[in-house]
Amino acid sequence: xxxxxxxxxxxxxxxxxxxxxxxxxxxxxxxxxxxxxxxxxxxxxxxxxxxxxxxxxxxxxxxxxxxxxxxxxxxxxxxxxxxxxxxxxxxxxxxxxxxxxxxxxxxxxxxxxxxxxxxxxxxxxxxxxxxxxxxxxxxxxxxxxxxxxxxxxxxxxxxxxxxxxxxxxxxxxxxxxxxxxxxxxxxxxxxxxxxxxxxxxxxxxxxxxxxxxxxxxxxxxxxxxxxxxxxxxxxxxxxxxxxxxxxxxxxxxxxxxxxxxxxxxxxxxxxxxxxxxxxxxxxxxxxxxxxxxxxxxxxxxxxxxxxxxxxxxxxxxxxxxxxxx
Ligand code: HPA
Ligand code: ZN
Numbered sequence: 001x002x003x004x005x006x007x008x009x010x011x012x013x014x015x016x017x018x019x020x021x022x023x024x025x026x027x028x029x030x031x032x033x034x035x036x037x038x039x040x041x042x043x044x045x046x047x048x049x050x051x052x053x054x055x056x057x058x059x060x061x062x063x064x065x066x067x068x069x070x071x072x073x074x075x076x077x078x079x080x081x082x083x084x085x086x087x088x089x090x091x092x093x094x095x096x097x098x099x100x101x102x103x104x105x106x107x108x109x110x111x112x113x114x115x116x117x118x119x120x121x122x123x124x125x126x127x128x129x130x131x132x133x134x135x136x137x138x139x140x141x142x143x144x145x146x147x148x149x150x151x152x153x154x155x156x157x158x159x160x161x162x163x164x165x166x167x168x169x170x171x172x173x174x175x176x177x178x179x180x181x182x183x184x185x186x187x188x189x190x191x192x193x194x195x196x197x198x199x200x201x202x203x204x205x206x207x208x209x210x211x212x213x214x215x216x217x218x219x220x221x222x223x224x225x226x227x228x229x230x231x232x233x234x235x236x237x238x239x240x241x242x243x244x245x246x247x248x249x250x251x252x253x254x255x256x257x258x259x260x261x262x263x264x265x266x267x268x269x270x271x272x273x274x275x276x277x278x279x280x281x282x283x284x285x286x287x288x289x290x291x292x293x294x295x296x297x298x299x300x301x302x303x304x305x306x307x308x309x310x311x312x313x314x315x316x317x318x319x320x321x322x323x324x325x
Contacts, residue, residue, distance in 0.1 A: 004291065007294045008091045012090075012091055012093065012316070014087060015095075015221070015315060016223050017095065020063060020070070021285055022283055023079055028047065028066050029047070031069040031070065037068060051254075053255055059282070073117040079121075080125075081121045084129060095132075098138045099118060102143060111155055118135065134165050135166045137151075139183060139186065141175065145185065156193075168195055168196040169198070198219050198223055200223040201222050202222065202224055203227070206227060207227050210231075220243070221244045222238075235272055238275075244318035245274060245275065249266060251280070251286045262300045264301060270311070276314060279293065
């Protein structure tokens with residue numbers, strides 16, 4: 001408990017969280033009722049009990065199903081406010097939030113509804129709790145590059161209205177078989193447009209996906225990146241270029257990227273000079289928000305107070321606006 005209070009007091013940034021992954025079962029049921037959506041689970045507990053994953057895809061199936069209750073601007077607002085209210089209690093001072101517009105536009109929800117609900121919450125959250133924030137619009141990598149271009153075209157007319165929050169572009173969903181280079185041209189376009197670029201790489205996919213995210217997509221940060229350890233030359237590059245990794249310990253455990261938290265390579269990566277940060281990924285699904293992730297690795301890996309301070313400082317240094325690229 002003393003450790004918890006120590007970590008809570010450190011100013012921290014959360015740089016890898018999917019807003020749809022903050023949707024708690026209670027809220028899923030409340031929004032289903034509000035929108036007259038029928039859920040394939042009889043109760044909140046039955047839904048929670050279904051959160052037993054074997055890999056990334058087994059999680060994504062439930063994550064996309066859960067997001068189907070999001071219909072109106074108020075739904076996106078309520079989801080985002082619930083997340084901000086939670087992290088405000090954890091000493092999080094800044095958050096860079098991913099969202100997946102294609103999950104919603106494919107169901108007929110206008111992209112403007114998604115932006116409006118989330119952005120209203122972020123602006124209000126800054127007033128209420130002093131938490132600064134921005135958005136990373138993420139493309140679903142299991143869909144085509146053309147679908148990503150179409151999504152970008154739909155979103156660009158909204159850019160000015162949301163210029164205070166929409167700063168980044170990301171890439172998520174099923175990694176294996178959907179390498180970074182599939183999105184090389186759309187990333188080049190986003191780069192021209194002046195967005196900060198990130199991508200999931202090296203979660204389930206090989207170290208080569210991390211190298212290609214750097215070399216072909218020109219990302220400034222890698223989401224996950226834990227499998228970079230398999231390529232010593234890549235590790236040197238990541239350290240030399242100070243490319244942050246947004247590592248998500250509880251996610252890695254729940255999706256069986258690691259079998260035991262004591263085997264997590266976070267400390268080894270830190271010891272090799274990488275800019276490692278701790279994040280929650282999809283906290284409603286993986287059993288913990290940001291503070292829980294810090295505590296879980298601190299205990300399992302025996303991290304010192306000094307290492308915890310380094311991790312929190314890394315998160316502050318890896319925020320978009322600190323980059324001068
Ligand atoms: N990996 C890939 N896609 C995702 C994740 C993740 O951890 N969470 C939500 N979408
Ligand atoms: Zn993620």
